[in-house]
Amino acid sequence: NAGVTQTPKFQVLKTGQSMTLQCAQDMNHNSMYWYRQDPGMGLRLIYYSASEGTTDKGEVPNGYNVSRLNKREFSLRLESAAPSQTSVYFCASSQYSGNLEAFFGQGTRLTVV
Amino acid sequence: SQQGEEDPQALSIQEGENATMNCSYKTSINNLQWYRQNSGRGLVHLILIRSNEREKHSGRLRVTLDTSKKSSSLLITASRAADTASYFCATDAPSNTGKLIFGQGTTLQVKP
Numbered sequence: 001n002a003g004v005t006q007t008p009k010f011q012v013l014k015t016g017q018s019m020t021l022q023c024a025q026d027m028n029h030n031s032m033y034w035y036r037q038d039p040g041m042g043l044r045l046i047y048y049s050a051s052e053g054t055t056d057k058g059e060v061p062n063g064y065n066v067s068r069l070n071k072r073e074f075s076l077r078l079e080s081a082a083p084s085q086t087s088v089y090f091c092a093s094s095q096y097s098g099n100l101e102a103f104f105g106q107g108t109r110l111t112v113v
Numbered sequence: 114s115q116q117g118e119e120d121p122q123a124l125s126i127q128e129g130e131n132a133t134m135n136c137s138y139k140t141s142i143n144n145l146q147w148y149r150q151n152s153g154r155g156l157v158h159l160i161l162i163r164s165n166e167r168e169k170h171s172g173r174l175r176v177t178l179d180t181s182k183k184s185s186s187l188l189i190t191a192s193r194a195a196d197t198a199s200y201f202c203a204t205d206a207p208s209n210t211g212k213l214i215f216g217q218g219t220t221l222q223v224k225p
Binding site for chain 2: 004045
């Protein structure tokens, strides 16, 4: 079992470029999440998906879009990257929304210059 | 604004001592979870306590929950250098419809 797999692990973008962060889980979980982590800010929820076909905004959704492609995959897209989006991004999944433990990927370190 | 806030932000203790971290939250919750993060890694789940529970144990971990004060504490007994990490509380609040919201974390350093 790979658990939660994120790609890429590192990425450098120029301001205005776009990119998609990929996340896949092999645990047959219903819920998936995208967080960003900045120094001193903890983890902030960007978007989440309670089940296949549904997505909902979190605490900091501006500048991002998501797609729940199927039960396994949940992608995060930056349409026009900004330096303020420099952060470490984590994908997570859980069997049910918030009621059971969440499993995290290893993170994507994104730098926007 | 974030649902949970940990206190202290940073804690430094000697190996063998106990470490206590606190988490306060703003709205009613279904459950509260604690996670650990080693530097540069993803978070790992430690323990979940439901809103109708007051205390829970797992190995050297003891978690308490006081819903009247909207607070929780995580106690690590007989700490080890390997416990050095950041610790986060996370809440699943009814008003958040299943969203898992994290606090800012406590950074624990255990000196050998």
